[in-house]
Amino acid sequence: MEKYLIRGGRVIDPANGIDAVKDLLIVDGKIADIGENLTAGDAEAIDASGKVVAPGFIDMHCHLRDPGLEYKEDIISGTRAAARGGFTGVCCMPNTKPVNDCAAVTRYILEKAETKGSGVHVYPVGAISKGLEGKEMAEIGRMKEAGIIAISDDGKPVSNSNLLRLAMQYADHFGVFIMSHSEDKNLVGDGVMNEGFMSTKLGLPGITRAAEEVMIARDILVAEAEGKRIHICHISTKGGVQLVREAKARGVRVTAETTPHYIGATDEWCADYDGNTRVNPPLREESDRLACIAGLVDGTLDAIATDHAPHHEDEKKVEFHLAASGFSGFETAFCISNTELVRSGAMSLSDLVKLMSANPARLLGVPGGKLGVGDAADLVVLDPDRKVVVDAKKFVSKGKNTPFDGRTYYGAVCITMVGGRVIDREQA
């Protein structure tokens, strides 16, 4: 196994309270030493001066589209794209074809990731209900045995509150928690974008914020009554952030995430009916964007997840109503978050690493998220000050669908390492 000495980088490891220029010696896939002026010996030296060394990002929410939707993305392209974005671990949602609602599909995903993936850890999320139909519970115990990390009916919220309650009780027995896509389908109706002045102006059916907030409130109340854990996915509204803030204050076991696009874009971006601006939940207004940022700053929101949702170009180059929902998110997550949160002055880079690495690792109970001696060398080398212009054509992901194409941000991912192995190194 290769040995590396990563030299002279600013090591940011919030889990261990470190933010200082140090060298990192990596031996046998683990961090063997951290300190100043370490000697390389027979290790390959990596010059990280002027750069940042941080625990690899862990994405709590993505879509790898495999099995069944490989024309959008597969485990090979998806894990490579994740590595390009600085991720060393990703949780893939179960809305594949077939749905990941049984141990066989879970095993397929893990085996393909292991044998053909880029090296990024893949943590499959199982379905709450069979076929995501919201009727009968999926075999949560067997899926856990096969290797799922959590359960979710992502994309198809559990409308039946009793099913949610029973799944919460049942899953807890296996040490599995629910990641909720919180959305009231009746309130969504035929909506395709945020309800507000922009939807009125564009003549597109709107989705009220209440569609998200009603279900977040329900999820919180059920979790509170049961004393169980719930994780709220991809919060997009000011009200949603506030509901989580209040619930946390009274001790509910709730955690939550938002995404780079809810802190980096608003519904004004839909002005040209570009299918690449369609996502679910929809891009909201500036006040929501600012509330999501405030939620990340004050700890209401625990993590930034990408909701990486690759689609084929053909599914986006159509009428807005027909456009598939979602953005290809791995390869823009860091530059958007770094620009909107760190360069804007809202938080420190260490706080951002907490949101993208340390916190997700802790919430998921997986290795990574920290850089202590003896920890697996899952890390990322970043150049946070470098200007990057998003070029979707160059995405490693099959999904080139992003509203951020052509925009300028700050923050490049230079090297991604998993278990002491360089799995991605940027092209010079």
Added chain:
Amino acid sequence: MKRKDLLGLEGVSREEITSILDTAMTMRQIVRSSNKKTAHLQGKSIVTLFYENSTRTRMSFELASKYMSAAAANISASASSVAKGETLIDTGVTLDQMGTDVIIIRHPMSGAPKLLAKHVKASVINAGDGMNEHPTQALLDMMTMREHLGSLDGIKVAICGDVMHSRVARSNIYGLTTMGANVVLCAPPTLIPVQIEKLGCTVADTIEDACEGADVVMGLRIQRERQQKGLFPSVAEYCDNWEITPERVALAKKHALVMHPGPMNRGVEIASSAADSDQSVITQQVESGVAVRMALLYMLTRKEQA
């Protein structure tokens, strides 16, 4: 005319609208003459591409094309075939290759004409897209109003009915406010889009308030399907509160116009006694429609020389 397409009245200037309406007045002479044939569009080909049913708009564009000697063709496509079959962009590119000069599109989804226009060389006229715009309808409405009222400056136009789902409402709001008119909307709260006032109009609490002192009272179609979708409880209760009746029209100015883009649901958004009254110019709107469309086709196909 410098523009390639007419996708909506948003952002169309007062001068442009005036020039279209002036040209339409000339074109109306042709519609009224016994020999309805001119050479204005000789050598031009015009296609109507309708993904939604339409009688008057489509006929009106077709006759406008034919009166001016264009080669006119139709494509009917059901909305479902869009999702299943050829994409809108592919259809547009095909029409381009056939040498089409103007594509007139109606589509159930807002923004579709814009998507088409981006990908074709032909001029695109929006004949109604989803809940977004229906610019030729608003132009013919303005032409009709201007003829009767002399000017649109400072007039009060009450628009009553299903504003939420109406592309006619949005185009009229854009066009009329540009021309200096005051637009007042009235509908059940479930049929008023959020923050519509930001487009420069106002929303009246009651139809009586909307009609009070108005120069024009315009109805918008209420589809029965809206009641089934739970947007209001019954047609009867709708009529109690929002139907355009002679009594309500009487609150408007003495010679106020009663208008409706059609097709009407008599006894729902408008009472027959109002629709058929002396103040109604509903049938004249249809005539204006052909004239306005002739004017537009002429002006858009002459853009090369401009």
